[in-house]
Amino acid sequence: MKKDRSRARRKVGPATAAAEWELRLYIAGETTKALAAFSNLEQICEEHLKGRYRIEVIDLLKNPTLARGDQILAIPTLVRKLPTPIKKIIGDLTNAERVLVGLDVRPVNK
């Protein structure tokens, strides 16, 4: 099972230091929506959280049991594991503004 899990997770970002932002993207197969979400997310992170984030992509088709842990229903779902509290953003993350609000990246002064 351990092996499966590692294969199911794809990590992007600096693996060394403990990342300030720990994000998880749940997908179910490499659909267009999943791919769009991933590229949108990468772009936003590179722009706003460069060097401070880590993205873990979890494909539920490969490891369906993981859906329970984060209570995933909608696909794709982005989960902000860190910093707490947990935040969830569903959809293909096309609206960068809303993603930033959702992740609390953008300070409220904006």
Next chain:
Amino acid sequence: MPPSSSKSGVAARRASAAKRVRDVQLAKAPSGIKGLDEITGGGLPRGRPTLVCGGPGCGKTLLAMEFLARGAMEHGEPGVFMSFEESEAELTSNVASLGFDVGRLIEQKKLAIDQVRVERSEIEETGEYDLEGLFVRLQHAVESIGAKRVVLDTIESLFASLPNPVILRSELRRLFRWLKDRELTAVITGEKGEGTLTRQGLEEYVSDCVIFLDHRITDQISTRRLRVVKYRGSSHETNEFPFLIDENGISVLPITSLGLEHEASTERVSSGIPRLNEMLDGKGYYKGSTILVSGTAGTGKTSMATHLATDFCRKGQRCLYFAFEESAAQIQRNMNSIGLDLGRFVRDGTLRIVPARPSAAGLEVLLTSIHQKVNEFEPQLVIMDPISNLITVGTDIEACSMLTRMIDFLKSRGITTLFTNLTAGTAELEQTEVGISSLIDTWLMLEVTRSGGERNRLINVIKSRGMAHSNQTSEYRLTSKGVQILDTYLGPSGVLTGSARLAKEAEDQANAVLRADEISRKQAVRESRRRAYEARIAALREEFVAEDATLERAIKEEGILQQRVESDRIAMAESRKAFSGKIDGTKKRGKGDRS
């Protein structure tokens, strides 16, 4: 062997034809819920989703869980419970009280529970999404145990937690399609909406079978009811059926389907009171008939009922006694005072006393629990004491309808039933409050008469179908040896009771003594007269004998005299040498010729 083989060929063809019809007909998955399978004609549509909807607290989740648990335990069909509201632990403990060990079923891989919990506050939406996550989870759960049944409880709550109803609706449509494609028999629960079956119009998606649960409160008493709103491709009962949730799960009562088709027994059962049997054509009640004992307070209705019960129990037949007013112990104690030992029968298991307050749960629930108890105990006699208590709970119509159904049910089982009915002191005696007299086969009316400063009890057989019953009003007493029906004394103002009866009895006794005296006196007179006559006869006889003897003597003397005359004459003739004249006539003529 050719004829038999051709016969079996016909049978086989017939069987295969029947099988084809069955195949064409909608396949059904038995829910295992008591009564529901009868109403739906076999269960829920197999491989299709069924919508179970109703207001909060009407038992949707329990019904769904029982459907899964029974499927897993009794029909070998594992199931997945996808809960959108309660957690696994909550569900497990909720249904544990109904006798389902969910934890064990999960261990045995017969049941899987997946709780879907979505916090609206945690969720931000941007861009397109679908509910593939839900599908993945469901599929995983189904595959992990090879599930044949699925419950989604209550999927509508997703509308509250996910922001885009348009996506949700299309995804739900896809979900139900998905379930059908996999031939999963599914139960989807939904909350009742305003004017619609479900708040979010789920009936639009799940249209094969819709079951509506209701939880109605009348006079502070709630009754649960179930109705099959629609069942595509199958006939089903359309009425509302009361159902009960108790320690055995859900029981639905298909009682309105009962009709007047019960058989009528000609067998008779003793009432337990010999003289009452005499009043009932000498043999007692009919087996399987419905008996009503009505009367005002304190007339001994329970005693009459208990007599019948003990008579049944004594013969080893089972009796189920529903006590709506007294506790089991109280009845036993009270009946001991008239010499009926119920405790003995309770101990040997032929008698079961079930105390129940109709006001505690409502009529329909009561009826359901009566059904259950009857099915469980299988009695030959059911006693309800008193049914007038039912009216305090529902309306007249409800109570009457409930009793009608109950009588139908008990009659269809051939169970003899005795109801007691308390008539209020002011009410018309020959009228049951519940208005069920026409349903009753034998009606005994007990009444109390007040005369001479006493209250005395009277029994009448108002009616008894199918037998020549007595029309006599009789007095009876509750003695330490049970109910005793007494001889009837009629006075100028009707039946004499109590002291009047005793006075009459005494008078009758006095009269009897007098009559007996008279008889013996007359007999003595007769005897003395007889003796007098006999004495006179004896005297006369003696007189006669004396007279007779005298006469005889006289006759004898006369004879001797005659002889003497004759011999004198002969002697004289001889002396004259004349013919003695013994041969008179010729000799005399010769003598004359000669001379």
